[in-house]
Amino acid sequence: GSDPATLNELGNLAYLVERTGDLAEAERLARRALSGREAVLGAEHADTITSAYNLAELLEATGGLDEAEALFQREVAWCRRTHGARASPTRASTRNLNRFWAQHKRGSCAPKSPNRGKFTTSS
Helix, strand or coil: CCCHHHHHHHHHHHHHHHHHCCHHHHHHHHHHHHHHHHHHHCCCCHHHHHHHHHHHHHHHHHCCHHHHHHHHHHHHHHHHHHHCCCCHHHHHHHHHHHHHHHHCCCHHHCCCCCCCCCCCCCC
């Protein structure tokens, strides 16, 4: 199913499967939830961004760091556009991206792409 309620449950199922330790199946489900939400709700919908963030966390845990980083950056960029640079959701997503960069020695510590290290909460 591709209705929003089914896609929500698919995301919830991905989380539950992740908790059982089957990370490959959790990733498959999380990807289905994200692609479904992109198709049904659009790339800029809040639920789609939530799915992107959830997949990013899963990919971070499984070593898919490049894709995880891109998804975390997508969330920060969306928060900035939607809420503004100084809003609470933007600050939270920026802190999470900075944590990711610090933990994995990325971002301004190891610039690799033109967008790394550029997310701050100041405008």
